[in-house]
Amino acid sequence: MDPMAAIRETFFQECEEQLAELEAGLILMESGTAEAETVNAVFRAVHSIKGGAGIFALDALVRFAHVFETALDQVRSGTLAAGAAVLNLLLRAADVLADLVRAARENGTVDEARTAALVVEFTQISNLGHEPPLTPKPAPKALAPAPAWLISFTPASALYAKANETALLLRELRRLGPIEVALDATHLPELSELDPEGAYLTWNITLEADCTEQAIRNVFEFVEDDCQLNITCATPAEPALKPGDVITGDNGFSFEFFPPPVFDDEEASAAPKAEPEHHEPPPALTAKQNPVEAMAAKAESAAAVSATIRVDLDRVDRMIDLVGELVINEAMLSQRVLEAGIARASGVAMALEELEHLTREIQDSVMAIRAQPVRSVFQRMPRLVREVAAQTGKQARLVTEGEGTEVDKTVIERIADPLTHMIRNAIDHGLESPEKRLAAGKPAEGIVRLSALHRSGRIVLEVADDGAGINRARVKEKALENGLIAPDAALTDDEIDNLIFLPGFSTASTVSDISGRGVGMDVVRQSVVALGGRISISSRPGLGSTFTLSLPLTLAVLDGMVVSARGHTLIIPLGAIVETLKPKAADVFPLDGEINVIRLRGGYVPMVDVAASLGYCDEFVEPDQSVALLVEGEGGVRAVLLVDAIHGQRQVVIKSLEANYRAVPGIAAATVMGDGRVALILDVDAVVKTTRSELSRPELSLAEAR
Amino acid sequence: MENIQPGAATLALPPILDLTAAAALLEEFLTQRGQPLRVNAGDVQRLGGQCLQVLLAARAAWAADEQALHLDDCSEEFLAALDLLGVASKKLTYCKEMSS
Amino acid sequence: MSTTVLTVDDSRAMRDMLRHSLLAAGFRVLQAEDGLHGLEVLETERPDVIVTDINMPRMDGFGFIEAVRRDESRRSMPVLVLTTEVDAEKKNRARAAGATGWIVKPFDPIKLVEAIRRVAA
Structure with a gap:
């Protein structure tokens, strides 16, 4: 660039x-x-x-x-x-x-x-002036070139006091053409009466130059008010500039000569200070009555600014990558030490433990560098609320909480869009019109509450409105109309509420401009899921709805369960796992196609052989020979994953497969294990989805949310 | 220079003779007043209008006192600054025997 | 030795712009983000010219110029004000504080360089 x-x-x-x-x-x-x-x-x-x-x-x-x-x-x-x-x-x-x-x-x-x-x-x-200050002013008329200029220059002491200097001015003048300088020292006092910082001299300069008077005045542009300056030429010049005049370039660039300096010494003491900005206001003024005046009244006490530095994001990213490598290397070292059979209480093992501890701390600290408060995203929302409210004819006020909640930069960049949609939705569909609100005994102005908080290693964002809540009868009707649910489906209130995340679902009879053309909550949900997040809604009739969005704090590390399937090591994100179980053959029932379901607490959950679904083998593992993990995908979709063994849980550094290899279906990313081998991180939703798409049982239709 | 003895008082001018140097320079001349003086301008890098005033007034004072005032070893920068400011270096010196 | 210029401006874009123009003109460039930062820089550096903004957090241009002038050794250090302010009262304040010159943005890099050369010894 x-x-x-x-x-x-x-x-x-x-x-x-x-x-x-x-x-x-x-x-x-x-x-x-x-x-x-x-x-x-x-x-x-x-x-x-x-x-x-x-x-x-x-x-x-x-x-x-x-x-x-x-x-x-x-x-x-x-x-x-x-x-x-x-x-x-x-x-x-x-x-x-x-x-x-x-x-x-x-x-x-x-x-x-x-x-x-x-x-x-x-x-x-x-009553502002209409005139913008920066519009180019007409350039002063150029004078006819003259062969010789006579310049008489008498600096005042204020000229020197502002760090201007006669010698430099003469040097500049000489750049215009050859000069002849005659010094007039007739006003110089006797040595004993001399003020060393006074000004007593006059310079008479003859300049031979084919230049305009303006060019000469430009040399004196900073000092013209701190000196006496006379410029004459063989041909009579136009009226000279007066002190206070502005010299303007053709692009609006301008210099203004300072007014005469004499006032400094004489008037400063005599005249009362006339600076309106510093006058003391009546102390009785409370901030409530007139906050701004009260503010202006306070002294200009600049808030203490904590010391910060700006660092190129690339550097931080590189550091995070390197620390990721460090974590992996540390894990590999631990593994080697373990393999070497060194006793747990030995000095090496203890030092290693210390190292592991330090490594974790470094990782946390480095991640904290890239962490940012969600404030930057929250700050964009008040405007959105104003605009959407204006467009829909509703009155809405945004209340925010937890703006200081920090989350990794990689995540923060991607929460703005879902939040925007949720807030639009809250005002457009959630809040009632002022009339309806008044009729319902609510204030005309609706409240949209946006909050952020940390909960069990994730960030939870909530958008709550105090509107009418979800019209469940209407939602259900709509879902039936669109064939999204079976007519005999028995759905809980919560399940009905969450129907709005199904593709193409929209309760509004006309697609409004506000909530976005064709962009429904399903798209929002999809983008959230892609981030490893989940979104849900809860609603109370007459009291309002709350969207809850939960996201991992970072896209750089992941807590995962290490499992093996046909000799392949895989990581299953811990957040997706509900529980682990040992399946009994008696609980497994085959369905049409190649799908088995398992009976679980009275319900049936489809089973997925992980190795088979990833194409590691063609034969299915015997359910009772394997370990099962009940996982929950987005929208509460459940499935049981079958693997050979579970090796425990650990935090892994996420390495993008797309960046290092190419996207692989069913695999979200990769990581490097302690023994140096690459392990793949399972994309639970994708695995669940591919299997589920073969199903068509009515009670499972919610699973097709994606 | 014959009218100044080798052991006469000397004043070495500082390199920067700007606004901030004028008061001290004046003080120096007032202290040395009443005796022949050799002023060394070998280190001078910069000369401003106010120090020039002091030098000119000093020269006038020494002339009034009928004491010799000499400039020694003028740096190129000093001479260039004097030229720019329209002052010949000899205007800053005073000799009792004007013929010398 | 090349002329050293200290730029004091809270806008990074403005600082970058100044830096770019001044380096191209062969100056050595020091940067500060506000008046207080500028004073910190002056503790270890002695620029030939200072170019400062007026509206800045922590310490504005007026306070900065006054502080510079309070130091005996910096009374002859040229300080140019580079600002969008066109208000006469502000100009007088800058002048009273001891500003050497007042340049109104939008600034022309060539003119700025000229102005710096003019006031730099």
């Missing part, structure tokens, strides 16, 4: 961070829980986006960010009170800003009418 493209990419990444911060800050302000730094942070976010956009000449973005920033600056300084209406506008502006950023990133387009309408709203609330 060329450097500019890389910088541009960095800019857009930063924009995303700024946008998240912006929205989070605005929401804090809206809820009245913002702190002093929040308004500053919000302002900075927009300001940074504007600044960066300027570099890349993203004019539309710059213009809008400027209007937005100006309003925020007024809020920050207290001249604009951030009431509910203003915050609503600011939040919508944040959404538009996000759109503009994304449009700029992808060279896409935005709804210009919406942008323009917001700009108008901003001007109405705050």
